[in-house]
Amino acid sequence: MMEENAPIIFGGKESLLARLQNAESIWRAEKLPILEKSDEIKQAFHTSDRILLEAETGSGKSTASPILLLEELLSRNPDAHIVVSQPRRIATEGLADYVGSKVGKQYIGFHHRQHTYITPETRITYEIEKSLLNELLRDPMLTKYDAVMLDEIHERSIDLDILMPLLKQTQKARAASGKPLKLVLTSATVDRDKMLAYFEGTKHVQIPGRTFPVEEEFSAKTIDTRDLIGAAAERTEKIVREGQDQGDILIFMPGREEISKTIDLIKQKISDPDIDVIPLLGGDETTNAYKQSTGRRKIIVATNVAETSITIPTVRIVIDSGLLRTNVYDGETGTTELLTLEHTQSNAKQRKGRAGRTAPGKIYYLYTKEQFDAREPYLRAEILRTNLASQVLQMKAMGIQDVHNFDYLDHPGKEKIDMAIITLKLLGALDAEGNLTDGYGKPMSEIDADPHFARMIVEAKKRGCQDAVSLLVGMMSGRRSIYDPKFYPERKFTDKYGRFIIPGSDFLTQLNIWNEYVENNTNREKRMEWATQNGINTYSFYNAANERKDLLHEWRTNNDRIDLSEESRHAIAVCLTAGLMDSLLIRDSDGTYSLASGKRRGIILGKNSVLQNIKPPNVISGAIRYIEQIKKTFADFNMSSDEKLIREAAPYLPEKKKEEPSIPLSKPETFKPAEKPPEIPALPVSPTYQPVPFTPEPVYRPIPKRRISFKDVLLFIPRSIIKGIRKIASLIGRPFAWVFRNIRRLFQPGKKKK
Incomplete structure (x- = not known):
């Protein structure tokens, strides 16, 4: 067997194949479940161009199955290349780093936005779904790849739902050209029948998970949503106090605010220098905090990013709040709202799978078994609950004119597609006939950002204010205020930040704050100190600066200070208006x-x-x-x-x-x-x-001595009122119709009830 740190030999099929087989041997020794069916999987890869791997959490579907697929492809093409899509950025880097450590980092790459690690020897690329969609825009035949693996398809992101029909078309075209493209779908909790019906001729392979048992404990009573943070902290404190399994604890909360409050409460209850309490949201700051915490027991409070996108093998105990935060499209207003919702049975199964990866585990559900049984089996596809403007723009850029009759797995409906078209027309991306415009639509489709932000950037490039606008885009896309709510909360906003205010614009005011933030502070430590003294959230600026760096990549300009002259202010205002026309x-x-x-x-x-x-x-x-x-x-x-x-x-x-x-x-x-x-x-x-x-x-009052005909009037009564009337009827022993007619008299003070 080749040593893990053996010298790297470039250019030969044998050297790569040996490394793949070495990694396979290591995982086999670790009893990775997917390798128990390696022969069946390789046979499926050999005989079919469409494969569905239904693999339990922890089976190795995201790490080992690309290796098995590449081994099969190398027997036909020594330069074979696979792309593996992921729903989140954090997964692309994490998986590439882990698999690269087993095979050789020069063979395993990743790509998301402008962040890329790909060498001439790269054979497996982990990529977010949006980036793969952009690749299809540039190269509809995906000529550089021999196989595409769509991982975690149960998440049904909007980009994935556009990718799937496009890949069906690409497969058909590639088959006709004599260079077939393999498509592999993987998930632990997929709606199997639906996927097999959509992708005809798909070979299905079922793979078991690890054999370590995970004990389940449901709440004995219903916990009010407002009390979930306290319940999670109390459960954590009890686990630590009673000396239960010394493995790490993973707590699922819906969002940043709940995570922050949970961590504060846990730290009040537990003061142990050998325990780190860490947030995990998927952003750079929390990911780095997680990676840097080593050698101590961890209590990790995470969003649903920890369901699938990151592996924490040391977790033994999971506490599930039963909630998640997701975007929900409001068809009446044309806006998308970020709501906290109950998760699905599929989400609960994914969270359970985080425990017991390498040893027996336990999950505590902060909801009852009855509540679990009443939940939907799968999360509603994102394409049914969010704005489609970005995807319609991409489809138009690919030459797909009839977006209403596209081969959707779940059709979003005419109204939502029309709303997306209206949005794009307001932004100038489409003309009156629904065709992509050269001046705005085409350049917007080439920018990896929401169409509203892309429109701003296109305008900013014309007006020479891309530094300012891209920074504002970073602030808006971060969904996090730059103002620290803990900074003198009793004072008015104008009292706290008055010296920064530029009248008439929050945008210019925040750029003014940014300028002082970067001008008077030469290093990160001084900026942090300045931000604390002035009530500014540095993470918002940090994330906004990273976003700007991505957006400005092609222009190769990244000046720290923003020009706020009168001319520049007007240009910025025009750019913002162009992108926010529907707001x-x-x-x-x-x-x-x-x-x-x-x-x-x-x-x-x-x-x-x-x-x-x-x-x-x-x-x-x-x-x-x-x-x-x-x-x-x-x-x-x-x-x-x-x-x-x-x-x-x-x-x-x-x-x-x-x-x-x-x-x-x-x-x-x-x-x-x-x-x-x-x-x-x-x-x-x-x-x-x-x-x-x-x-x-208006308040309606009765008009005396006047008859009104209700012959053609339909009266709609809420179901809750009907149920209440039925309950009253049963309690007093009267017919429903009698109670309905006399409801006012029954509850009018001083009237005798007959």
Whole structure:
């Protein structure tokens, strides 16, 4: 057997094959489950061009199966190359690093955005789904690859749902050319029948997981969502106090805020220098913290990124909150909201699989068995719950004109596709006929960013302010405020940050803060100190700077300081307006705002907005968020706007006609092919436009001595009220109809009940 650190020999099929076989031998000695069926898997790879590997968590499907596939391909082509898609960036680097340590790092690469490690000898590339989609845009035949492996397909990301039909087309074209492309699908919790029906002629191979048992313990009672953090901390403290298994503990929470509160509470309950309490969200700062924690027991509080995208073999105990945070598309308003939802049985199975990877484990569910049984088996595909603008743009760039009749695994519906087309027309990416425009659409499709951000960057490149705009894109895409909420919380925003404020724009204000952040501090330590003293969240700036670095890669410019001259301020405002055209807000008479489309009302300017006390008539917003706990919608990242600015940013939009709404609305209906593309929206603000005053619901009072006919009136009563009336009827022994007729008299004070 070849030693793991043997000298690297370049250029020969034998040297690579020997390394693959050596890695296989190591994993076989470790009893990796997938290798128990290696012969069956290799035979499937040899005889079929479509394979579904249904492999339990911890079986080695993401690490060993690409090795087995490459071994099979090398027997036919010594230069064989495989691409393995992943739903998250953190997985691409982690898997490439691990497999590379077994085979040789020059053979295993990764790619996401502008971060690439690929050598001339690379034979397996781990890549996020978005990057693979971009490769298909540039090369629809995927000529550099012999096989594509789509990993973790149960997650059903929107990019994956576009990749699958495109890869079916690529396979067909490659087969006709005499150079077939193999497609391998892998998952632990896939909807098998659905996938096999969609991918005809697919060979299915079932692979068991590890044999280590994982004990399950459900909550004996229902835990209120507000008490989940406390319940998780108490369970963790009990595990540590009672000296249960000394392995690491993994706690699943839905998002950053819950993770932070959970960690604070655990640290209050547990003070042990040999225990590290670490967040894991998938961003650079938390990933690095996780990697640097060695030699001590870890309590890891993570989002669902730890379900599949990162392997933590030392975990013995899992605590599952039963929640996740995900984007949900609101078809009525055309906006996407980040909501906290109950997860599915599939998610619970994935989380259970994190325990017991190398030894027996245990999972504590913070919900009852009855609650688990009532949950959906699989997570609803992202294509059914989010905006499709980015994917429709990519499809148009690939020459796919009929996006309504595309071969979707789950059709998103005509209304959602029409909304995506309307969005792209507002951004100038599509013309009136739905064709990709040369001036905006084509360059936007080449930028790996949301279409709104891509539109800003295209405009910024024309106006020479890409440094500023790309930094703002990083701030907006991070979904995290630069303002530290713990910094003098009793003070008003203007008192805390008044010296930074540039009137009329949150965007310019934050760029002003950035300039002082980088100008007066020469190193990271000094910047951290300055940020703490001034109430600034350094991680937001850190992530925004990384995003800017990715976006500016092709322009090779990355100046730290931002030009905020009057000319530059105007250029920045035009770029932001161009990308946020569908987020124009109009002030109503009660001081709240409505979307110019008329689809959402009662929007409140965020407390950290410089416009909060000004409330200008027209506002462009970079972040509209719905807080489900209080049922209110807030607009953050705002700037005042007017018709002149909008006309300069979007000269392609027609003038608004009085009898037409700004954005045409479409009613839900049974899907049928579009007879004509959705009309290009009109300019949301015109010289004659007046904000629609908010009129409260009228109070209706009875008119005495007057009969009213209800012959043609339909009355809709909520189911909860009907159930309540039935319960009252059963309690007092009266018929339902009698209680319904006399409900007012029954509960009117001072009236005798008969």
